[in-house]
């Protein structure tokens with residue numbers, strides 16, 4: 001049975017609210033995880049060039065979408081990819097999108113996102129550990145030429161060329177978003193940001209909503225960090241529903257009206273996370289979960305870049 005909860009974007013496109021992520025899904029595991037997710041009924045898969053696993057994911061897409069009797073029809077799955085920081089000119093963005101399509105074995109992505117509001121030195125494609133635009137220590141080499149505007153022009157070109165059905169951003173703060181809206185000829189439809197019970201982002205969500213930009217929350221389980229999954233309130237509500245803490249975290253995130261991304265390479269957890277969209281939290285439980293806010297940044301790029309990038 002496929003995802004049931006759907007999101008409708010201002011442009012009329014619809015996609016499943018409960019999506020499946022692929023960050024940190026190791027080579028050799030990510031393909032099996034995506035296959036399991038699609039077989040279970042996930043119809044929303046989140047990819048990115050910087051995850052350095054799009055080729056393995058692409059093999060699974062070719063397998064499940066291919067042949068006379070496909071497991072799933074391509075057009076029934078919402079697939080996202082993202083342009084990495086090292087591609088910031090119009091031409092670099094289009095080339096990056098084409099490269100992701102090649103690796104994913106697709107003709108188009110449903111959604112192409114600017115991964116971060118950042119431009120680093122272009123070091124070629126595909127994106128690997130040595131071509132991601134950083135120095136040998138992993139610290140960003142900032143581009144002296146590319147701007148967020150040139151990057152967005154590349155995104156618009158991907159849309160015009162039909163490489164991406166929709167375009168959007170990720171990790172954009174309110175200020176950068178408002179600036180983008182001033183020059184965008186095609187406005188972004190989505191802002192994908194971190195969000196979970198320990199970091200709920202109400203202000204940024206409100207700005208997005210007021211500007212017709214749908215919000216996708218990532219790292220809804222806390223991205224493997226000590227946090228929401230260990231919280232006593234989350235656990236108590238999980239016990240009351242006979243589900244896991246992870247399911248409660250996903251159900252809370254869905255209750256915000258946002259779409260939601262979680263990731264797992266563990267088959268039992270993939271099943272659990274998929275089933276979480278059926279968990280109905282009572283208003284009082286949502287209120288208790290809302291009170292857990294503490295501004296925890298689970299996905300803190302400062303750890304990787306030595307730069308406070310969080311929006």
Ligand SMILES: NC(=O)c1ccc[n+]([C@@H]2O[C@H](COP(=O)([O-])OP(=O)(O)OC[C@H]3O[C@@H](n4cnc5c(N)ncnc54)[C@H](OP(=O)(O)O)[C@@H]3O)[C@@H](O)[C@H]2O)c1
Pocket residue numbers: 020021022023024046047115170171192193218219220221222223224229244246247261262263264265266269270272273299
């Ligand atoms: N746009 C961006 O900048 C950005 C940033 C971060 C994430 N994302 C997207 O959002 C997706 C989800 O975020 P995330 O990967 O950071 O973190 P997450 O989904 O919050 O957490 C993943 C971690 O939780 C574990 N896990 C999964 N299901 C579980 C369950 N039911 N119970 C207990 N543990 C569970 C996973 O382990 P196992 O895999 O070992 O099971 C993994 O360690 C990413 O994969 C990516 O697609 C986007």
